[in-house]
Amino acid sequence: SSGKDKLGIALVGLGNYSKGQLAPSLLETEHCYLSAIVTGTKEKEKEWAKKYNIPKGNIYNYENFDDIASNKDIDIVYIVLPNSMHAEFTIRAAKAGKHVICEKPMAVSVAECKAMIKACDDNNVKLSIGYRLQFDPYHKRIINLSKENTLGSINYVNADFAFTIGDPTQWRLKKDLAGGGALMDVGVYCIQACRYSFGQEPIALRAQAFNSGNEKFKEVNETITWQMEFPDGKISNSTTSYAMSVNSLFVSAQKGKAQLMPSYGYGGIKGFIKDEILEFPKFNQQQAQMDAFALNVKNNTDSIVPGEEGLKDMKVIEAIFKSLEQNGARIL
Numbered sequence: 001s002s003g004k005d006k007l008g009i010a011l012v013g014l015g016n017y018s019k020g021q022l023a024p025s026l027l028e029t030e031h032c033y034l035s036a037i038v039t040g041t042k043e044k045e046k047e048w049a050k051k052y053n054i055p056k057g058n059i060y061n062y063e064n065f066d067d068i069a070s071n072k073d074i075d076i077v078y079i080v081l082p083n084s085m086h087a088e089f090t091i092r093a094a095k096a097g098k099h100v101i102c103e104k105p106m107a108v109s110v111a112e113c114k115a116m117i118k119a120c121d122d123n124n125v126k127l128s129i130g131y132r133l134q135f136d137p138y139h140k141r142i143i144n145l146s147k148e149n150t151l152g153s154i155n156y157v158n159a160d161f162a163f164t165i166g167d168p169t170q171w172r173l174k175k176d177l178a179g180g181g182a183l184m185d186v187g188v189y190c191i192q193a194c195r196y197s198f199g200q201e202p203i204a205l206r207a208q209a210f211n212s213g214n215e216k217f218k219e220v221n222e223t224i225t226w227q228m229e230f231p232d233g234k235i236s237n238s239t240t241s242y243a244m245s246v247n248s249l250f251v252s253a254q255k256g257k258a259q260l261m262p263s264y265g266y267g268g269i270k271g272f273i274k275d276e277i278l279e280f281p282k283f284n285q286q287q288a289q290m291d292a293f294a295l296n297v298k299n300n301t302d303s304i305v306p307g308e309e310g311l312k313d314m315k316v317i318e319a320i321f322k323s324l325e326q327n328g329a330r331i332l
């Protein structure tokens with residue numbers, strides 16, 4: 001498949017993110033295109049086939065999914081399902097010999113993340129996680145702070161991401177499908193941001209959970225705050241929630257500060273680094289992310305957001321849940 005001009009991508013799960021962001025972005029990608037769809041909803045088949053010119057033979061469901069193995073139009077499978085389904089479909093895609101992009105959070109446990117990485121290694125396919133922000137020009141500037149030592153040593157990071165959730169019946173509020181509440185969904189962006197702002201891995205953390213008693217949050221946490229310790233006494237502080245609206249990243253360093261607010265959207269990011277107001281032209285994160293992975297596959301190079309990156313965040317998530325179980329104990 002490496003000789004092909006554009007690699008074929010199969011989207012698995014045609015929900016809001018596939019429909020609103022990924023499929024439209026696949027009309028703008030240079031190195032890949034939407035070649036196939038996998039859906040459990042019969043009515044979506046016709047609609048998508050028409051809109052994106054998908055041939056009948058490239059439409060699958062969750063049962064016959066494994067038949068993609070013999071489909072030459074599919075080079076990459078993009079998993080956009082509820083969180084607890086990520087591991088199963090990543091492993092099935094790997095066994096079918098397809099490269100995989102899996103949405104965040106990578107899975108719902110460290111054990112699943114490890115099994116996904118192993119399945120991709122065993123089947124000689126590449127795995128990357130849908131961490132679109134690592135391709136965004138604003139976040140790349142933040143990532144470069146520690147690499148280029150522009151502001152000297154970074155000593156504090158505050159990363160918060162929360163929104164007010166609607167429909168109480170959605171999968172995001174169900175433990176078996178989501179694996180957890182806001183932490184799994186948007187808190188993972190805060191973990192990522194703290195890790196790439198410092199350019200280091202946390203060495204310990206403590207976490208606290210808050211619950212108003214709202215019926216919506218019977219199965220998953222409503223709000224979690226946590227503090228991470230990084231080498232040399234540096235710390236981060238984060239809040240994630242389904243019951244408030246916060247969206248920011250603040251970095252304090254020896255020689256100045258940086259901030260992105262709002263920070264984690266598909267666009268509309270605003271911010272500064274010391275005296276410089278950051279301003280980049282309109283940018284399609286998803287297009288950049290998918291093109292980068294297609295090039296990784298074509299050129300046999302490493303993704304900047306491989307499965308290992310998702311695993312590191314999942315280790316933090318498990319440590320946060322462990323701290324909560326132990327009434328906020330310090331977890332190493």
Ligand code: NDP
Nearest residue numbers: 013014015016017039040041080081082083103104105130
């Ligand atoms: P949606 O609920 O909008 O879509 C999920 C889709 O999964 C459904 O439409 C359905 O597609 C399929 N599905 C299969 N089984 C189930 C089930 N039991 N319950 C519900 N849906 C099922 O979710 P999103 O698109 O918002 O999120 C999907 C994934 O993408 C999540 O892991 C999320 O974290 C991630 N995401 C990432 C974003 C990013 O910026 N990187 C942004 C938004 C989401 P079908 O009808 O085709 O079978």
